[in-house]
Amino acid sequence: MGSGETKSSTGYGRPPWIFKGRALYQLHLVKAETARAFIPKELRLVEAFGYTVGGFFLANYDDSPAGVFDELVVIAGIVWNPPTSCAWAARVLVNSEEACRHGRKDVGLPSQVARFSKRITPIPRQTKGKFGGFLNMIGVDTTIRESKDCVDVQVTDIMEPASSDICNIKLITDVPEEKLNKWMGPSITMSLPSFSGQTEYNLNLLKYSCRIDCRIRAVRPAKVSAPSPLRDRENDSETRDFTAEELVDNRRNLAMSVLLSKPILALEFNCLEMQVEAPIILSNNSTTSLRPA
Secondary structure, three states, X not given: OEOOOOOOOOOOOOOOEEEEEEEEEEEEEEEHHHHHOOOOOOOOEOOEOOEEEEXXXXXXXXXXXXXXXXXXXXXXXXXXXXXXXXXXEEEEEEOOHHHHHHHHHOOOOOEEEEEEEEEEEEEEEEEEOOOHHHHHHOOOOOEEEEEEEEEEEEEEEOOOOOXXXXXXXXXXXXXXXXXXXXXXXXXXXXXXXXXXXXXXXXXXXXXXXXXXXXXXXXXXXXXXXXXXXXXXXXXXXXXXOOOHHHHHHHHHHHHHHHHOOEEEEEEEEEEEEEEEOOOEEEEOOOOOOOEOO
C-alpha cells in the first residue's frame, strides 16, 4: 500500500484540498446488478435482497482550489472496506475544466465537464390560520399566504459533438430564505471514505477520505428526470460484446438508472466545509476493469 502524491498534478496545490459551499446528499435504492457494472470485480458490493445504497451528491462550491463550481457525483453503490464501507462513484460532472482534470488525474474519478443551468421559480401556497373556521364566519380572512422556491438544475453534456441534456434535478425549498438560518439543523462532523481509480486517466485502485463539517437537515427528496427514455441494456450486456462507443453509451444509461432509482433519504448540507485527503494506492496499474471517464 502506497500513499498518494504530496502535490497535485494540476493547480490544486498540496492536500488536503478544502471545498466550501452547500450540497444535497440523496440516497437511493439501486439495483445490485446496475451497481456492479461500475465496481471492480475485486471489491465486494454491500447488498441485501438485490439492492445496494447509491444516489448522488449535488454540490455548489463558492470557495475551492478551482474557484466557484458545481458538481454532481453519481454514486453507484457501497462496497465493503472492513470494518466499514466505502462509496464508489459511477460518474462525476463538473462545470470546471480544472476540477475535471484534478478529479481524473489526482483522485481517479470518472470526471467530465458539463453545463449546469439553474432556474428558481417561486411557488405560492395558502394555508388556513388556526382559528380560520370561526373568523371566516364573521368575515375575517385568516388565509396565510406563503411561498416556497422550486430550483431546477439542468445538467448538460457539452463534450459531445452536439450538446445533450443529461438530467434535470428539481429541488423544492420549503423554508423561506429569511428563516433558513434557524432551520439549518445541527452542526456535525462526518467522514465519507470512497474508492476510486481504474480509469483511463488513473489505472491504480485508490482510496481517499472526505471529512465534512456542516449544518445538516433532512429535506424533501429532489425529483430527477431524464430527457428521453433509457435504452435498457442491462439484460443483454452479458451476452454480447460492445463497441467502445456502445460501452460508453451503456455506462451513461446505467448511471442515469442510478439517478432515477427510488430515493430513501435526502440530506441538505449547509455551511459545508469538505476536506479531501490525497488518495492512497491500494493496487498498482490494474487493467482488469478500466472504466471510460
